[in-house]
Amino acid sequence: MPYLSDIQHRRVIEPNGTEVAKLADLAVVPQGQFPAVQWAILATPSGERIVRWNELAQEIGHLRLRGRLETIADAALPQEALRLSRDLMDKQVVDTHGAKVVRVNDLQLSEVDGQLRLVGADVGLRGLLRRVGAEHLAERVVGLAGQKLPRGIIPWHLVEPIAGTDANVRVTVPRTKLALLHPADIADIVEEMTVDERRAVFEELDIETAAETLSEVEPEMQASIVSDLDEERAADILDEMAPDEAADLLQDLPEERREELVDLMQKDEAADVEELLTYPEDSAGGIMTTDLIALPAQLTAGAAIDRLRELQPEPELTYYLYVIDGQGRLDGVISLRNLVVAKPETPISEIMDRNVMKVDATSPKEEVASLIAKYNLLALPVVDARRKLLGTVTIDDVVDIMLPRGWRKRSLRSIAR
Secondary structure, three states, rough: OOOOHHHOOOOOOOOOOOOOOOOEEEOOOOOOOOOEEEEEEEEOOOOOEEEHHEEEEEOOOOEEEEEOOOHHOOOOOOOEEEEEHHHHHOOOOEOOOOEEEOOOEEEEEEEOOOOEEEEEEEEEEHHHHHHHHHHHHHHHHEEEEEEOOOOOOOEEEEEEOOOOOOOOOOOOOOOHHHHHOOOOHHHHHHHHOOOHHHHHHHHHOOHHHHHHHHOOOHHHHHEEEEEEEEHHHHHHHHHHHHHHHHHHHHHHHOOOHHHHHHOOOOOOHHHHHHHHHHOOOEHHHHHHHOOOOEEEEEOEEHHHHHHHHHHHHOHHHHEEEEEEEOEEEEEEEHHHHHHHHHOOOEHHHHOOOOOOOOOOOEHHHHHHHHHHHHOOOEEEEEEEOOHHHHHEHHHHHHHHHHHHHHHHHHHHHHHHH
């Protein structure tokens, strides 16, 4: 298969053999799995000329025009067109299969049914060596050691171009392929991007995916991303995040910016976050989340199940169902299993476990982590001095405390699998 570097700068001759230009670039509209080359950009003594690719025929060592250049009409590139050398060579793209950012060293082309198509990005050493004419020499040298020069081709349909700061054309919207990845993989990708590239991705992702991705990004980078986003969009993303994660992020922002974003958040979410911000960062209140299920003690088992059906909680919120009295004080805890197997008319106060372990909101976070680890808990409720249920510290919050960030991400992903 030919590569762009193989044909770029080739001589362009007229039918009579007169050289009139050199091939400067090729252009495609980035649609479909393998976009067709539709235009050739020629460097002539009088300047740049754009012609349709089918005006040229590939011959050994050169390209031959099908007519005299002065008789061929100028073509115009549509706004969405992509110039392969200018817009992609030496630029970063996202390998959506490997979930990482890579640099394009060359581009692979292929003739399919008489049509030249862009089929792959060469991101390996071979691409660089090919461009300086050293690929075959390197291959022989490596071969003497019984090795092979590795190939680094990514099929084009697995590549997502990034809108770079120096690119004139935005090729595609990142969410078209990035949104198909797990948010943790997207987070790994954006952590390798420049500030402008990260902002572009978070502006294009849907709000839910953006919130999940932001939660997976390194904490020190979260504040930077939110600071660079439009206020309305940043507030929308914070609304989608778990209250404790949103509060942790806001804690790292300047006070003025923090207040602006909280003012733009939805009323209920803002209230939760503001409450969490009142607790010291190193206390149980500072690491807890207000996302939990609290059922009034007077409910029956049947009514409690109806309440859960109505709330449609996330699976992790059903590990423990807390039971509270009329003043919101923690009375007990009940498992989802015990609730389901109980007779529908049974009051949940009769089947709950009254010996529920809990911590005060002012308890040091290390103490909370120690209790969760010692008793193999998935979550621990947090109360105030009057036993009012305030929130819960989950096991992932504890992993946050006990493990370095890199290990935390790997650990949580292994749990998820």
